[in-house]
Amino acid sequence: MPVTDAKQSLFREPIRASGPDSPRYVVEIDPKRMANFFTDVLIIGGGLAGLRAANAVGDASALVITKDEIRQSNSNYAQGGIASVWGPDDRFESHVEDTLRAGGSLCHPEVVEMVVRDAPERVRELIEWGTQFDRQGEELALGREGGHSHQRIIHALGDATGREIMRAVIERTRALENVAIWERAFTIDLISDGQRCYGAVVLRQGQPPALVWAQQTILCTGGCGQAYRETTNPPVATGDGHALAFRAGARVRDMEFMQFHPTVLYIAGSSRTLVTEAIRGAGAHLVDCHGYRFMQDYDSRLELAPRDVVSQAIVRQMARTQHPCVYLSLRHMDPQVVQKEFPGFAATCKKFGLDPMSDPIPVRPGAHYMIGGVETDIDGRTSLEGLWAAGEVTSSGLHGANRLASNSLLEGLVFGARAGERAAEIVRQHPHPLRALPIRWAAPDYSREPFDIVDIRNSVKSLMWRSVGVERHGEKLREALHTVRGYSRYVLQHAFDSPEGWELQNLLTVAAMMIEAALVREESRGVHLRVDFPETDDQRWRRHIVFQRDAQS
DSSP states (O other), X not given: OOOOSGGGTTSOOOEEEOOOOOOSOSSOBOTTTSOEEEEEEEEEOOXXXXXXXXXXXXXXXXXXXXXXXXXXXXXTTOOSOEEOOOSTTOXXXXXXXXXXXXXXXXXXXHHHHHHHHHHHHHHHHHHHTTOOOOEETTEEOEEOOTTOSSOOXXXXXXXXXXXXXXXXXXXXXXXXXXXXXXXXXXXXXXEEOSSBEEEEEEEETTSOOEEEEEEEEEEOOOOOGGGSSSBSSOTTOSOHHHHHHHHHTOOEEOTTOEEEEEEEEOOTTSOOEEOOTHHHHTTOEEEOTTSOOGGGGTOTTGGGSOHHHHHHXXXXXXXXXXXXXXXXXXXXXXXXXHHHHOHHHHHHHHXXXXXXXXXXXXXXXXXXXXXXXXXXXXXXXXXXXXXEEOGGGEEOSSSTTSOOTTOHHHHHHHHHHHHHXXXXXXXHHXXXXXXXXXXXXXXXXXXXXXXXXXXXXXXXXXXXXXXXXXXXXXXXXXXXXXXXXXXXXXXXXXXXXXXXHHHHHHHHHHHHHHHHHHHHOOSOBTTBXXXXXXXXXXXXXXXXXXXXXXXXX
């Protein structure tokens, strides 16, 4: 059954937002003139959620499509760990409570309960598949991060958890005979009729766009941090899945909730590098340019407050001191512990001529994790029949208005498994031969005049950072929405023939939803801070904001 509002009974009715004026498809479609491929289950995205889904389809045929190499995903770059109740003094109820508290009263309790209770089994599964988690003796080493009341963060290779997990899962997936993987294949659009998804339009290197027809499709495309100038995300995180789903007619919700990681290494002129939250969990202090440990002025939990609290405190302290960043101080910590537990961080500091044991490490917030996304139910089912979703591309109900640290890899594992299992069940229950359908799209009279894609993209990223960053204000949001709609009037109506152009169209589609949702929500909740509406208003705003494109347009 499609997603309904039944699970939202704890909330007020969702608000329907207009969304961007986007064409249904961005390329022409004619099955008679294009190559056609067929699979039982199509999985779009090769991160942890996508590969876990591929491992759950049983004997169904599956095709995994990823637009870069299989390792290029947010999952691979995750420095933090997996949150799971594991130690003898921890309880499921405690992890659930921590997640609900961080989520700003927008989490769906039944989803949180399911994910938390499923976590230990998913971790044991990774161990069976060869993941080498850090240990203390024979037991898993457990760390603590912001918002958690217990030590329950499981790491690998110190601060390279994502890389180690992906190594093991990639090896296992490549060995599956029923799973094919297309690397460097760009998904241009989902094929749908407004009611059901039938697969996707895909561009493989050196070939014209082709049609991949699937009985069930699982969207696992990750986030959209590249909408911002300052971000921890790799170049592939351009919000493709969010835009694909919106154009296809699926419900997309809560796009105002972009989580900013508090500590991103800030070296002018260099690419931004995330500084794992586990460093603060191990005892590092945040200080301003005067050496003052300022978190005591903002929250009693100090550096271990949730990410939204720490990010907002950093931005305010930067404004107070008129300084472009704050600093991490590790001078009081054991150098051997730092080198052993955070080798990646130590190596990065060394690359920039910094000694973490004597130098203050410059940091500031950066766009990190998109909490909003394609609306799913507890199994990963979207509002569009035949379309499932898992991981960062979704709004599953787990994170609410603010993601608890290290719940994201967990979400990808749990929902990837559930979506893969449920999609395969439907394939087995309703086997029928696949065929190409007479779905055609003749693009209107689109412009093909060349223009500077990079210039517009950089302008959008800078605009988003200035106006839809950690702090938001209605006047700036209105100006930003006007600007993005201006870009969209000619970019979305332009005929591109390369991923760079389609990525720009996707970024503009996502940016428009993010800005509009931030403008509509006239309160502050979780990661969404409206300085002109600083209070949380449950009476009016304990609700979701939903975008859904008219199926006929």
